[in-house]
Amino acid sequence: MPELVVLRDVQDSELRHIEDYLKVGGYQALKKVLLELKPEQVVDEVKKSGLRGRGGAGFPTGMKWSFIPKNVDKPKYLVVNADESEPGTCKDRVIIERNPHLLMEGIVIGSYAIGAHCCYLYIRGEYYEQAQILSLAIEEAYQHGFLGKNILRSGYDLDVHLHRGAGAYICGEETGLLESLEGKKGWPRLKPPFPAVVGLYGCPTVINNVETLATVPRIMERGADWFASLGTPKNGGTRLFAVSGHVNKPGTYELPLGIPLREIIFNYAGGMKDDKVLKAVIPGGSSCPILTADEIDVKMDFDSVAAIGSMLGSGGVVVMNEEACMVKVLLRIAKFYAHESCGQCTPCREGTTWLKNILQRVNDGQGRPKDLDHLMGIAFNMIGTTICPLSDAAALPVRSFIQKFRKEFEYHVHQKACDVAQVMV
Numbered sequence: 001m002p003e004l005v006v007l008r009d010v011q012d013s014e015l016r017h018i019e020d021y022l023k024v025g026g027y028q029a030l031k032k033v034l035l036e037l038k039p040e041q042v043v044d045e046v047k048k049s050g051l052r053g054r055g056g057a058g059f060p061t062g063m064k065w066s067f068i069p070k071n072v073d074k075p076k077y078l079v080v081n082a083d084e085s086e087p088g089t090c091k092d093r094v095i096i097e098r099n100p101h102l103l104m105e106g107i108v109i110g111s112y113a114i115g116a117h118c119c120y121l122y123i124r125g126e127y128y129e130q131a132q133i134l135s136l137a138i139e140e141a142y143q144h145g146f147l148g149k150n151i152l153r154s155g156y157d158l159d160v161h162l163h164r165g166a167g168a169y170i171c172g173e174e175t176g177l178l179e180s181l182e183g184k185k186g187w188p189r190l191k192p193p194f195p196a197v198v199g200l201y202g203c204p205t206v207i208n209n210v211e212t213l214a215t216v217p218r219i220m221e222r223g224a225d226w227f228a229s230l231g232t233p234k235n236g237g238t239r240l241f242a243v244s245g246h247v248n249k250p251g252t253y254e255l256p257l258g259i260p261l262r263e264i265i266f267n268y269a270g271g272m273k274d275d276k277v278l279k280a281v282i283p284g285g286s287s288c289p290i291l292t293a294d295e296i297d298v299k300m301d302f303d304s305v306a307a308i309g310s311m312l313g314s315g316g317v318v319v320m321n322e323e324a325c326m327v328k329v330l331l332r333i334a335k336f337y338a339h340e341s342c343g344q345c346t347p348c349r350e351g352t353t354w355l356k357n358i359l360q361r362v363n364d365g366q367g368r369p370k371d372l373d374h375l376m377g378i379a380f381n382m383i384g385t386t387i388c389p390l391s392d393a394a395a396l397p398v399r400s401f402i403q404k405f406r407k408e409f410e411y412h413v414h415q416k417a418c419d420v421a422q423v424m425v
């Protein structure tokens with residue numbers, strides 16, 4: 001059994017109340033940090049650990065923290081991204097439900113490291129119950145002196161505010177999130193300037209994912225070297241993989257970075273349901289290019305998955321068997337992005353709608369001979385041409401599905417029927 005970092009004390013249980021968390025050594029890492037270490041030392045330790053952001057892009061966390069300017073006469077903010085809206089992803093929710101104080105402890109350590117005295121926790125609107133859990137955790141942390149003024153008599157102050165979103169995927173993009181927090185429409189901002197310099201209310205800001213911050217207390221407790229040794233070079237630690245689809249045991253598993261995808265599917269998720277044949281896997285949430293069954297020996301770390309043309313993303317592993325129609329799956333994904341595009345950029349606003357409309361007619365048996373080339377062309381023009389990466393997120397699946405399963409798409413266009421359905425009859 002691999003060593004656990006985030007779910008160590010809560011693999012099959014919950015530690016919702018602060019008393020239970022304190023019993024397993026909770027807030028000890030914070031004590032050490034506030035009473036023994038300078039903020040720069042915390043940043044250095046996190047850098048050394050090889051921790052990379054768990055929100056999707058895998059940016060090195062310590063490096064991100066070090067971008068916060070030191071000598072500015074402005075408040076600094078830590079913003080926690082609990083928007084968790086990427087289809088296939090449900091891991092931050094597990095942390096919030098099972099161990100909210102681990103996140104709280106990570107928040108205080110992260111805020112201290114960047115010199116923030118105010119933190120906003122932005123949670124997706126649909127996570128109503130999870131927002132209540134966090135609200136209670138914040139209250140308990142204040143009552144026990146882990147938040148507020150002069151935390152643990154260290155002279156350090158921090159306030160945490162919980163903010164509920166209203167159910168828009170684009171508010172998970174960090175600058176869309178900042179706009180939304182400021183009370184505006186969640187439209188992503190042009191970058192540069194980056195949030196580390198001009199972020200919330202124009203002040204230096206770090207935005208971190210829930211899982212990223214929940215990992216930090218363990219790093220401070222057991223050291224950067226221990227954490228780094230759990231993963232692969234430049235990919236420290238473990239991460240939560242949310243496995244869904246045609247497997248026997250769907251669920252959220254904490255496993256070392258670098259574990260082969262095959263092992264996740266066949267050892268941990270119990271293998272294929274009803275012994276059906278594996279056809280395809282989305283390795284890290286709906287925006288990641290699809291993998292075929294013969295690509296599952298890939299190591300699940302950021303660099304190895306990128307090397308075969310996909311992304312580790314937010315860790316949402318979607319497994320599909322031989323009965324999954326690739327046209328239908330892609331149409332479902334395209335509908336999602338067309339609905340969630342904020343509409344600011346022409347390639348994204350128009351492109352996502354055209355992808356959806358063309359895929360709909362291919363699916364409905366009304367596809368035209370040039371449709372597949374049109375889809376590829378539209379997707380090509382959507383990549384790298386917009387304000388935020390949602391456009392790429394919509395285009396990349398289209399390109400990979402058609403490249404890897406072209407015959408199936410052609411069958412739909414030319415035979416006006418579903419290849420998979422034919423096989424199954």
Ligand SMILES: Cc1cc2nc3c(=O)[nH]c(=O)nc-3n(C[C@H](O)[C@H](O)[C@H](O)COP(=O)(O)O)c2cc1C
Nearest residue numbers: 053054055081083084085172173174208209212390
């Ligand atoms: C369209 C879109 C949606 C996103 N949704 C989320 C999300 O729900 N949660 C999240 O943590 N990051 C999300 N991200 C990534 C964030 O922009 C940002 O990179 C992340 O919160 C940084 O945290 P990390 O460095 O700890 O990974 C999204 C990005 C894009 C482009």
Ligand code: SF4
Nearest residue numbers: 342343344345348388
């Ligand atoms: S790429 Fe799409 S979602 Fe992102 S800002 Fe442009 S229109 Fe909005």
